[in-house]
Amino acid sequence: MSNLYAPFRYDYVGSFLRPAELKKACADYEAGAITADQLKAVEDQCITELVAKQKAAGYHVITDGEFRRATWHLDFMWGFDGVGHKKTNTGLPFHGEAAMIDDTFVTGRIGLSGEHPFVDHFRYVKALEDEKTIAKQTIPAPAQTLAQFWMPFARKHTEAFYSSAKPLMDDIAQAYIAVLHQLYDAGCRNVQFDDCTWGMLADKNGQEMHAATKEGLLAVQNAYKDINNQVINGAPEGMNITTHVCRGNYHSTYASSGPYDSVADVLFGEENVSAYYLEFDDERSGGFAPLAKIGSGQKVVLGLITTKQPQLENKEAVIARIHEAAKYIPLDRLYLSPQCGFASCEIGNKLTEEEQWAKLALVKEIAEEVWG
Template sequence: MSPCAAFHLRPPFRAEHIGSFLRPSGLFEKRDLFERKQCSAEELRAAEDKAIRHIVQLQQNVGMRTITDGELRRSVFFEGIFDTLEGMTVMPNRAITTFKAGQYIPHIRLMYKAGLKEAETIFCTGKIKRTKSIYVDDFKYLKSLVPTKDVKYIKITMCSPSWYHQRHGSDLTYDLSIYKSDDEYFDDLGVAYRAEIKELYDLGCHIQIDDPTFCYFCCEGMISGMEKAGVDHEALLDTYIRAINVCTRDRPDDLTIGIHMCRGNFKGGVHFSEGGYARIAAKIFKRLDVDTFYLEYDTERAGDFAPLKYLPLNKVAVLGLVTTKNPKLETVEELKVRVDEAVEALMKGNPMRCRVVALNQLCISTQCGFASVWEGNPVTEQDQWKKLGVLVEAARQIWGCD
């Protein structure tokens, strides 16, 4: 491809949000009752249906091209995949000592510091199989709420395959009599992911994989902790890149798969790690078999845009410039300045590229979801929609579209 060739973005959007929304008050109250076992699953489902109709309309009103269900059916962003697959066993009270990564993984280290003795997790006790769909019914409902012409803009988010492995390490993630190696474990997980992705694709869906793990490899505290624990962090990073690629391989050319990398987004907008992308950029951008990288860039914790120089010409970077962690409203002018900085960094890449191509490889978004857990971040619904409105207006002024 010529460095100044036109780049075709699939699908054609410029302003994005990562996926999760604050629960509208009615759903928030119903979820609270459900968590306290004072509400049935049927009652909760009805409240979710109503809330999803509401936020779809609001996304359309604010001018967002991409539509999600806001993850409103989940209590936490990673719910769905692991707890649905055959071979996976939910352990509601597993000893915290089995969270071996507590010596270095940022959010596990906090669990240790909080003095937790046990926590819920999932352990692989048998061969992994997808015996039923996971998000397909959710997508079908979402699809019913938009015009046929807009179905191509819907995306479903799903947790990375490495989520539980990075907590426990190889020997405590899966039964060693079932899987002899990480490759065997991730290969079967990949088969399950590909089956789910294929069924969603056949219905017209695009996919976003949510993965905080990669940004942990940007954190100096984690790297030094891994070295002290005798863990080969470069080999583990390679393992997690392979795990994603097993899930995305052999996909149709018109299926867009993106990966969102963040530094934590827990209750109250808490983050877990910090560090720029320089440590991982060359490997991640060049070797991950995805089309789009959703990158957190709302604070100094994320570093500068220099690592974008490694972005290949056939990939897209979505800059998470708008924070979901507090109500401070960004301005269109601020976003335009930061996009221009990112363009300058891309133009210095290898291969070098002209301004037109560099700009065409970028989009803008929120840095994360507004509610990775159902309780949500310390912003109001009004704050949420104002921030998305700023994204849309900035996209219009920068690219002449949304």
């Protein structure tokens, strides 16, 4: 049993660009040209090759690149009872392009009646661990699932089964806790909650998106923090839970903007994760001052290398930014990664696989120079 825990000085969020053969297999499966077993065989091979590349790049964490998913979050929700989905007609409004991901909604009380599909996905990666690596499982944060079903645009479906947010929160939390115990029994010790809710709350249009007053928006922050903590508190002892705070990542576009200042007291001061993977790749994320709110002992992974553009960052400029962040949180509690995944959705971001690996090589080079 590996006793390594994320984050590492050089790290990454989790998703990778899908290789051409995997994209073709997914399209063939959708068209009915191949079976589910044939698709899985291609997924298995592509994941095995990906993990070999992750190891060759010198990284200590391995993932399946989210190769078995259409999106970073919805496929996980589809594994619960009481959740349905269909092809979208409109998509979600990102800046510059609509994110054409499935409409996903409540069809009954949310629960988990069997093993969640992601548990078997994890087993495959777990078997590829060695003495230098650990398998990390990425899943949407409980708050993300709550937002999916209780934000104003979705509530009309949900209210047929839930009269208020509290029973919905409890059902989501219990389903998540069950998944975490299943993952633990499968050997998982590192789970990452991916969470776009805080980016939406920090956005200048956050009140409008949530149909809330300023005071009401603070109540939403507390609800998101509470459900995340409820699940973390119910996790098996010895399971390490981190979180990635995102502002949207679809085909190199984004969904929200805004510094961490307005959410720092609740997110950084009260959420019980061991580490935060935070976006800081451009001005949309604001400055480092809110990092002073991070709790004692918690770690911060600085997402200073963008996955949205292929150009490599200037190494000296990134190092200077790391030392700027160290004015607010000690350097020994800081780590480095790309700001997000390379393919949060199947379409992927606008860079090549070669450019993807060049980004990760730069992350490692900088981290070794800063921390030795």
